[in-house]
Amino acid sequence: PINPGGKMGLGVVIYQDGEVLLEYAHVIEQNENNSNNLSEYLSFKLLLKILKMNDLNQQIINIHGDSQLVINQMNGIWKIREGLYVDVAKKCKKILKNKIDYPFVTLIWIPRSKNTHA
Secondary structure (H helix, E strand, C coil), X not given: CCCCCXXXXXXXXXXXXXXXXXXXXXXXXXXXXXXXXXXXXXXXXXXXXXXXXXXXXCCCEEEEECCHHHHHHHCCCCCCCCCCCHHHHHHHHHHHHCCCCCCCEEEEECCHHHCCCC
């Protein structure tokens, strides 16, 4: 893989009551503006959009992600600093702050080895 500049894979899996409710995957072709961190954030932003579009955003939502960067930055543990992902990260942070649209969201980091569906 090339980072930055390679292909990016986006993926989202939504479970409800232990069953896969929705699954989405997409590949973005090689581009000099691509990076692994941008890919993680685009997937996260896509997840938030899908939750809202399917009227799932008002439920208790536990988001499990294997990106320490995304989980720790969105939880406010790490600062959003610099990189190709910064604009998308700031948009995601702003979306999450809207407690009217996303009142019950918890973000939990899991090791990549435990993210068997990814």
